[in-house]
Amino acid sequence: MSTDVNVRRERSPAVSEQAGRFRMSLPPEIAATVLALSTVVLGAVLGLPSYGIFLGWAAAGLSGAGKAARLPILGSCLVVGAAFGAGTLAAQSALGTILGPDVPQWICAVAALAIANPLLILLGRLPRFSSVPGMFIGFSTLFAVFLSASAQVSGNIVMALLVTVAMNLTGLGFHWLYNRMTAPREARG
Numbered sequence: 073m074s075t076d077v078n079v080r081r082e083r084s085p086a087v088s089e090q091a092g093r094f095r096m097s098l099p100p101e102i103a104a105t106v107l108a109l110s111t112v113v114l115g116a117v118l119g120l121p122s123y124g125i126f127l128g129w130a131a132a133g134l135s136g137a138g139k140a141a142r143l144p145i146l147g148s149c150l151v152v153g154a155a156f157g158a159g160t161l162a163a164q165s166a167l168g169t170i171l172g173p174d175v176p177q178w179i180c181a182v183a184a185l186a187i188a189n190p191l192l193i194l195l196g197r198l199p200r201f202s203s204v205p206g207m208f209i210g211f212s213t214l215f216a217v218f219l220s221a222s223a224q225v226s227g228n229i230v231m232a233l234l235v236t237v238a239m240n241l242t243g244l245g246f247h248w249l250y251n252r253m254t255a256p257r258e259a260r261g
Contacts, residue, residue, distance in 0.1 A: 096252065096253045096254070096255060097254070097255060097256065098253045098254055099254070100250075100254050103250050103253035103254045104250060106253070107129075107246050107249065107250055107253075108126075110246075111125045111126060111129075111246065114242075119222060119224060120217075120222055120224060120225065120235055120239070121216070121217060121220045121222055121239075122239070123213075123216065123239075124213045124216075124217060124235065124236055124238075124239025124240050124242075124243065125239045125240075125242045125243040125246060126243060127209050127212075127213050127239075127240060127243060128150060128209070128213075128239060128240035128241060128242065128243020128244050128246070128247070129243035129244070129246045129247050129250070130209075130243070131146060131150065131203075131205070131206050131209045131240070131243070131244075132146060132243065132244050132247035132248075133247060134205070135203055135205065135206060142203075143244055143247075143248065145199075145200060145201070145202060145203055145206075146203050146206045146244065147240075147241055147244055148200055148201060149196075149201055149202075149203040149204070149206030149207045149210065150206050150207070150209060150210035150213075150237070150240040150241065150244070151210060151237050151240075151241075152192075152195065152201055152207055152210065153192065153206065153207035153208055153209060153210025153211040153212075153213075153214070154210040154211065154213065154214045154233055154236040154237050154240065155210075155233065156188050156191070156192050156207065156210075156211050157210065157211040157212070157213075157214030157215055157218075157233075157236070158214055158229050158230075158232065158233040159188060160181075160184045160185060160188045160211075161184075161214075161215075161218060161229050161232075162229055163180075163183075163184035163187070163188070164177065164180045164181045164183075164184045165180075165229075167180035167183055167184060168180045192204070192207050192208075192211065195207070209240070210236065210237075210240055213236045213239070213240055214232055214233060214236045217232045217235050217236045217239070218232035
């Protein structure tokens with residue numbers, strides 16, 4: 073997982089004081105590698121694709137979620153995006169059933185997306201869901217999990233939703249843990 077290697081130099085004393093007791097002072101390369109390896113092992117042990125964890129972790133880093141107040145917003149957006157993805161898949165399936173086998177599935181997908189996409193973006197106007205890119209990461213992770221070769225989730229919308237949410241939120245947890253593992257020594261207390 074690629075992370076900002078300058079994180080220790082950029083951290084302000086105020087952020088360090090607010091972070092709590094758990095602090096280490098590992099080099100960013102070591103912390104990122106330990107967490108990346110943990111992600112792969114976790115995916116292998118559970119028999120699930122691990123990229124959802126990486127996507128949640130990357131989303132946190134890209135969204136400026138180093139500020140503690142942004143993590144709950146991003147978490148909500150990842151979950152909402154995954155729910156919209158599940159709804160889009162369900163709508164596509166329902167349209168396919170209603171319209172019959174003569175209508176190509178891509179037409180059903182386009183019709184479902186034509187409704188879901190603007191609703192997702194409109195929802196982003198609310199402060200609680202202000203991370204539209206986070207919603208799209210949750211949305212796209214859901215599709216990747218749903219279409220994966222993993223027997224536990226392949227083709228099952230509900231399982232894909234649960235796995236996506238769990239993986240993306242675990243990624244946010246890894247982002248938080250990474251920040252604690254790379255804390256400056258003077259912040260340790």
